[in-house]
Amino acid sequence: MLKILGRNNSSNVQKVLWCCDELGLKYEREDVGGSFGRNRDPEYLALNPNGLVPTIIDDDFVLWESNSIIRYLAAKHGNGTLYPTDLQTRAMGERWMDWQLSVLGPAIMPIFVGLIRTPPEKRDQAAIAAARDKSATALKMLDGFLGRSDYVAGASFTVGDIPVGITTYRWYTFEIEREDLPNLKRWYERLSTRPGFKKHVMIGMS
Ligand SMILES: N[C@@H](CCC(=O)N[C@@H](CS)C(=O)NCC(=O)O)C(=O)O
Structure with a gap:
C-alpha cells in the first residue's frame, strides 16, 4: 500500500492527502x-x-517534492481526469503548480510564520504587512485568470488546483485584511465543497 510520510498539518503533506482523496x-x-x-x-x-x-513510498519507489508527488499520483491513477491528457490543458494547470511553489508560497510564508508560529509580542508586523501585500498582488493575478476559467486548467477540477487551493485556504483563514477578489472567492467556494479539501485542508493551521 502507498505510504505517506509527513505530519498532516503541513500544507505540503496536505496536497498529497487531498490528491489521494480525489483519486x-x-x-x-x-x-x-x-x-x-x-x-x-x-x-x-x-x-x-x-x-x-x-515523502511517499509506492511499493519500492520513493519520491519527495509535494508537487512532483501529486503529479505522479494523478498521472498513475487519474489519467484523463485529475491529470488532463490534453497537453495544453495539463500545462495550464501545471503552470499554477509551479507558480504556487515559486511565487505564491514564498509570498505568503512570512504571514504564516508571523501569525501562526510566532507569539503576538514577538511578531514582526512590518514583515507580515509586506508579505500580505505581496500575496495580495499575486492572488490578484490568479483572480484575473479565474475570471476567464472555472478552474486553473480550464473547465474541470484537476491536480493543478490542489497547491494553489491549499495556499488560498490559508489566505482566507488568516486574520488579515483582504481585498475583494470575486473570481478567486467563487473558485475557493467551489473547492470548499470537495470532501478531500474539507477533510485534509480546512482543519485550521498550526
Ligand atoms: N518543496 C518541498 C518543501 C517541503 C517542506 O518545506 N516541508 C515542510 C513542511 S510544509 C517541512 O518538512 N518542514 C520541516 C518539518 O516539518 O519538520 C515540497 O513541496 O515538498
Missing part, C-alpha cells in the same frame, strides 16, 4: 516532521535528503 486511493500515513521529529534521522534522510516532508 480514491488508500494509503498509510506516518507522522514525521515538526514536533514528531524523525525527519533528520539517517533512515529518513536516506529516503529524502532534504529532511523535509512529505
Whole structure:
C-alpha cells in the first residue's frame, strides 16, 4: 500500500492527502516532521535528503517534492481526469503548480510564520504587512485568470488546483485584511465543497 510520510498539518503533506482523496486511493500515513521529529534521522534522510516532508513510498519507489508527488499520483491513477491528457490543458494547470511553489508560497510564508508560529509580542508586523501585500498582488493575478476559467486548467477540477487551493485556504483563514477578489472567492467556494479539501485542508493551521 502507498505510504505517506509527513505530519498532516503541513500544507505540503496536505496536497498529497487531498490528491489521494480525489483519486480514491488508500494509503498509510506516518507522522514525521515538526514536533514528531524523525525527519533528520539517517533512515529518513536516506529516503529524502532534504529532511523535509512529505515523502511517499509506492511499493519500492520513493519520491519527495509535494508537487512532483501529486503529479505522479494523478498521472498513475487519474489519467484523463485529475491529470488532463490534453497537453495544453495539463500545462495550464501545471503552470499554477509551479507558480504556487515559486511565487505564491514564498509570498505568503512570512504571514504564516508571523501569525501562526510566532507569539503576538514577538511578531514582526512590518514583515507580515509586506508579505500580505505581496500575496495580495499575486492572488490578484490568479483572480484575473479565474475570471476567464472555472478552474486553473480550464473547465474541470484537476491536480493543478490542489497547491494553489491549499495556499488560498490559508489566505482566507488568516486574520488579515483582504481585498475583494470575486473570481478567486467563487473558485475557493467551489473547492470548499470537495470532501478531500474539507477533510485534509480546512482543519485550521498550526
Ligand atoms: N518543496 C518541498 C518543501 C517541503 C517542506 O518545506 N516541508 C515542510 C513542511 S510544509 C517541512 O518538512 N518542514 C520541516 C518539518 O516539518 O519538520 C515540497 O513541496 O515538498
